[in-house]
Amino acid sequence: MSSLPPFLSSPLSSSSPAFLLFLFVIVAVLLIQINRRTGSSPAAPGPPPARGSIPCLPWLPVAGSLPWLGGGRPGSQAKEVLLQKGRDFAGRPTMVTTDLLTRGGKDIAFSDYSLLWKRHRRLVHNSFTLFGEGSDLLFLCPVLSSVDALCVELLSGRKRGFDPSPAVTRAVTNVVCMLVFNTTYRHGDAELQEVIRYNDGIVETITRGGLxxxxxxxxxxxxxxxxxxxxxxxxxxxxxxxxxxxxDCVINEGMRIRPVSPILIPHIAMTHSSIGGHSVSQGTRVLVNMWSIHHDTEHWDKPDIFNPDRFLNDQGQRVIPPCFLPFGAGPRVCVGESLARLELFMFLSSLLQRLSFRLPDGAPPPNLQGRLGVVLQPLPYEVVVTPRAGWKNSV
Structure with a gap:
């Protein structure tokens, strides 16, 4: 199944991206076993991906049907779920996979809407506000320290190609570790390797993808x-x-064309509500297909082409299209949005100010399709890094 509708709603039909892939694989294996026992021929290949489909999802047969609310207005429907009726759909379903990852929902992203969740979110939000706005120097020191260390490490490869993923992962992780624990990870740290495996690409996706x-x-x-x-x-x-x-437009376009979360974490209706005039029962799970929203031809001209100029108006001023929602919206908007945007700007601007990146001689261009795990991750690639003029003795 390569095409997912903008909205998938049914009390039993939806889950997280990782769980969906797991479910699809199980269904495929069962169907293969049935085909083998009955002697039937293999199913024919599926149809070509439809507009809004996620290319990194393999085509797999699906038994039965999945009720969904489609239509030609994924952006407006998303805003209805996330903003206009944000509290109606602020709940989170209980899922085995996320319960294991979060130790029973002891986090902010996957825990259900409750008074305790609101207190935790308010605490984290106030901390970001304190560090990000009330004390820029205190907040920027860890970021700048990680940027400097990353530049030095990237240059250690010099004239040979290498995968920047480990260095970028460590640099981005160290920012949070310095802010929260006042400690950092070094190259080869065993605990860092466990963190990387646990997060399955979360901390590296945006910055590594930016390269x-x-x-x-x-x-x-x-x-x-x-x-x-x-x-x-x-x-x-x-x-x-x-x-x-x-x-800034390059950063925004990167988040549009390859959203970190192509399908947002499932929402659950906390009360009887509606989407686009369709009745939605309490307890129904609703998935928002951010990939479809960010590739909707009604709002984006040639959405499959990387074009930062779409975020500039005729006067060269920055504009934010209404269907640009890289961090979600409403009560469940990503609580770390301000930190993520600041890190994206500081890391990418500093790297491009000081360093030049190119492909190794004879290497093909990187595959931009991505690999879907907990989040959409870039496929492995190699770069050659050299210092720019004026920075050769500074990094």
């Missing part, structure tokens, strides 16, 4: 903007963000 999304001509344009607005005499500062509109 893929910089096409050569686009990289040159971003670096020219950095050279003109910041120069090579000092590192990039958070205050430079307003003067780097194209870099």
């Amino acid at each position: 893929v999304d910089i096409y050569p001509w686009m990289k040159d344009r971003v670096q020219k903007e950095l050279d003109d607005c910041v120069g090579s005499e000092r590192p990039v500062c958070l205050s430079d963000r307003s003067r780097l509109p194209y870099l």
Whole structure:
């Protein structure tokens, strides 16, 4: 099954992306066994993916039908679920996989809507506000420290190609560890390897993917903007963000064309409600297909083409289209959005200010399809990293 509708709603028909893949595999195995026993021929290949389908999902046969609310307005329906009726659909279903990962829902993303959840979320949100706005220096020190360490480590490969994933993962993880535990991980740390396996790509996806999304001509344009607005005499500062509109658009386009979570964590109706005029019973699970929303031809011109200019108006000013929801929206919007955006800007701007990235000689372009796990992860690729002029003695 390669095509998923914008909304899938049924009390028993939906779950997390990882659990869906597991379910599809089980169904496929059962059908294969049945075919073998009955002597029937294999099923014919499925139809080509429809608009809004997720290419990294394999085609698999599905027994029975899945009730869904489709239509040609996935963006408006998503906003109805997430914003207009956000509290109606703020619940989370109980699932075996996420209960194991979160020790019975002891987190913010997967735990059900409750007074305890609201207190935990408020505590985390206030902490981000304190560090991000009330004390920039305190918050930026860990980020800048990780950026410096990452630049040094990436240059250790010098003229040979290598996979940047381990270095990027460690750098992004260390920001959170310094803020929360006042400690960092070093290369080869056993505990870090366990964290990486546990998260299955969560911490590396956005930043590592950012290195893929910089096409050569686009990289040159971003670096020219950095050279003109910041120069090579000092590192990039958070205050430079307003003067780097194209870099910001590149980040947004990366989150649009390859959303970290192609299918949002399942919501559950906490009361009898409706979506697009269709009645939805209490307890119904609702999945929002963010991939479909971010690739809807009604709102995005040539959505499969990486084009940061779609986030600029005719006057060159930044605009945010109403159907751009990389972190979700409403009561269940990602609580770490402000931290993620700050890290994306600081990491990507600093790396492109100081370093140049290219493919190894003779290497094919990276495959941008991605691999779906807990989140959508970039496929492995290699880069060659060299210092830019003006930074050869600084990194």
